[in-house]
Amino acid sequence: MPRWEPDARHRLVTAALHLFSEQGYDGTTVTEIAQRAGLTKSTFFRHFPDKKDVLSAGQETLSRLMADGVAGAPEGATPIVAVAAGLESAAGAMTPFNRELGPRLHAVIATSAELQERDQLKQVGIAAAVTEALRARGVPDPVAALAAEVGMLAFKEAYTAWTAPDNQQELTELTRASLERLHGALAELG
């Protein structure tokens, strides 16, 4: 019977981040991550299929938050307004844990080709979920994919600004500002 493991996921992600920083991604085993987190290897595998998935853990949550936000936008909202609702939903759910881990996550990902691939695939997955949610609202195909891409770019830009050491703004504010800027860039392109 599994022990009750409050925050096991958080602890595993934090432990993995520390170990990857200290001794590299390739040089770290799942057993070491579990030990550092004070958990067992089998607990690790209840939460993540593989070592390479531990840092892209938030993908499903983020995809669901964005897709739900898009789905919940008022009827008749333009694609960009629906995307804004998706970003609002995702940004509102980010915690101090996400904020604190962001820059370290970024630094560790930059050290490993495999982690960079995971990160790129994570972004492709989130964009696909947003595209799907827009299609479900009746947004035609290429417009849906482009609007989702605009949303992804806005979220990435805002997230980077949010995790900067001297930032004082809320993530929701920052995503709104980024989306507005990108919407302007679209007009420039169109």
Place this chain on the structure above:
Amino acid sequence: MPRWEPDARHRLVTAALHLFSEQGYDGTTVTEIAQRAGLTKSTFFRHFPDKKDVLSAGQETLSRLMADGVAGAPEGATPIVAVAAGLESAAGAMTPFNRELGPRLHAVIATSAELQERDQLKQVGIAAAVTEALRARGVPDPVAALAAEVGMLAFKEAYTAWTAPDNQQELTELTRASLERLHGALAELG
């Protein structure tokens, strides 16, 4: 001393495609691919780092063709006109080999999660190369990324139409039409 191996890459890609269709991606070894192609395993590894890379072989070529096209666009061209030049350059280089293999490639990729990931990463890589080429022309960051994404969507759409059994149009014609449609979709979004 390596033998002279005319078309070794083509033969390896074709052999891999056949074997993946017949017996699955997971059930196929590099040795079998090399044998089917009438080549040695070491020849395989001179051309590809790994089994998973054999079907995304065109990435570097495609990235280079698109980036060169973008770089060669007339001075003062808008980002979309530069992207059009990139697509023109890539579309013009596609051969009957690419056309014939396209649908089979697509079908095989759909059977394996690992190949789907490779394919997604390939697309991310090409988009990054186009973004970089646009940046080098002085296109600001988010506009460059969006314009590259528009180009990717246009190329994918056109490539799919080109490889359809009843298609009579040239790929360059199809990419121009797709890009025009997507440019219209941009205006709708912006």
